[in-house]
Amino acid sequence: MIYGDEYCVHMAPGFDPEVASTAELRALFENATCISRFHASSDNRFIKYISDSALGRSHCYKLDEDRMIEINDSFLREPIVIHNEVADLISFQFVSSVKRSEFLGERKNVHDLGPAIIVSALPGRELTYRVPKVNETIRHVVVYTTLSNLMERMGENSEDYPGWLRDILDGEHDQPRQRVLFLEDVHRELTWSFFHLPVSGRLLNHWMFAKFHELLSIGLQILKNDQAYLERGAEHPAVPHGDIIRRATTILNREYANPPTLPQLARHLGISETQLKSGFKSLHGATIRQYIIARRVEAARLLLNENRHSISEIADIVGYQDHSAFSRAFRRLNGCTPKGWRRSHRH
Template sequence: MWCDACGGQSHRIDVIYLINSDRHCTVQHTMTINITVYDFWDLRKAANQKFLIDPIHPQDYLCRYPKELGAGYYRWIRLREGITIEILETYLPQSIKWITHAHHQNSLEFGFILAGSGQDFDGQRTKSGEDYIFGGVYPQSNNSIDEAGNLRWVSLIIKPETLRTLIESYGEQLPQDIEKAIAGVPEYFNLRPSLITPAKQVALQQILHCPYQGLTRKMYLESKVLELVSLKLADQVAMPTEKLLRLQEIDPIHHAREILLRNIGNPPSLIDLARQVGINEYTLKRGFRQIFGTTVFGYLHDYRMEQAKQLLLSGQIKVEQVAQIVGYVNRSRFASAFRKKYGINPKAYQTQKNI
């Protein structure tokens, strides 16, 4: 939003909506919009006197994002009772800080950030390419921020009883931490962020670009929801006996990964890597297993092999050079590692793919 109140010069303003008995608002001059969730709902309601029905998919509902805050829309796709897909596509010209009050959410939200970044309620940075499970008690906070720019988010909104029925129909039980989130235990509000893996990315794109209509479309979308839920639950139960990472430990793990990949030819030792990112070696190893599903050097090995495969596919680099680029001094050791990973010698792979 813009203000012409000061000497006729337009500049960005910060509208702070404060809830009180007469529901007034005040204006301060900053670069960020501060708004309560309740007043956001009021703005959204004013922008949408009735939900817009998608003419192509009449069972879907569209909702304009309040023009005072940005441009874009929400979209809801209602599937079976207790399961809804929510898609947010918007552009924020300025950052938004959310003022929230503690409350209990009745549904679990499996959130997947495809674009955009910000901060969560406790100041932990959220990033594009990560997914989360929200549930239980939302804390009172003034720390949640959506940063200016494009924001694209797919959320699966699932009633606890629906999720429990689905899981128990397969003879399984809900993971313990999700049970606690459903029960409203505050410290389990935000459950173990993890990366959106290629498998999750495919399912998300299939939701966003579903080619079907009618009943086939609803069944197809529901199958994608179940696929994403199963993949995310697999993240949650991967280390059931190990203490979960604290949110403030997640950024250093990602930083460690970046350092590792910048130095694939001469990677630092575990203790040096941990020191560089400000955590201890145990947390580094535990974090890699929880976030990436493998050890630090297991992750490096897989990355080296994938890079080697891409270099070999180019057909422009000799096997010896590829080995050196990805950090192997000895060609025979490289060939052995490549063969163990892909079941074929690097030279044979290069020749076969370039015929």
């Protein structure tokens, strides 16, 4: 895993990193400030850095050559661009709460959609440029680990994972890929202790190792391909109807980009299509199609804020082959186009 030092510059009004040329980006960072020099900790057991305090509170703990944790609790008042070099890594960014805003006339309603993970796989060497949001609290925890030896280190079988990740692990795809996975409420408190560290000194090293493996294991378990699970056929579980519908929700939270058909999902859950549709509408106040579209748009918003992909790439990632349909759905739920959303959240 390569995770190079991060460099920062303040962004001039009107500058758009997405449309800037490679030469313009290089020139921008000629006199950049290094904000993340790794240095030995006091007990030499692991390496950490603390970003420039003017940019917020960001702590990173590099446990060894294969493992690193970033804890970000920032509030930026001026637009900046952050640049570094990475290679051969996969990251799991845990976001404790995803908010969705809706306008009913002049009234704004904010819905809590629960926690999510942004999974990023970068097999080759990449120069990254990120534009964090301003005037908004940025709070998340990210675990980074080496991608090429991940399955071997974890004792896992790559066949249990989604095709897009298997393609990277097998060397059939060499470009970065990202996915957004929505989690259950039980996962909401996973990162709370990172912002209220319960230990210090030499114990912090042991605690960080344990938390790293907890989050990585949970991220991998959630990443395992629900689509392959669906193909094994119906289970006919003897559980309450409400729990069956919640299981459907879990599947759609992970497979919204390529969801099972209604007959597939009903057959797997062991209920009729009519029971599935009525039960889902009763639980969520929305049809399955409406729910999938909302999840796709929420995932797109997170990826737009990450600023790693073009808008057309994000449309593909969240499940839209028709990019015009993506733009229409996004505008209907957010009141602006994806491009307008990205522009407004930089300033």
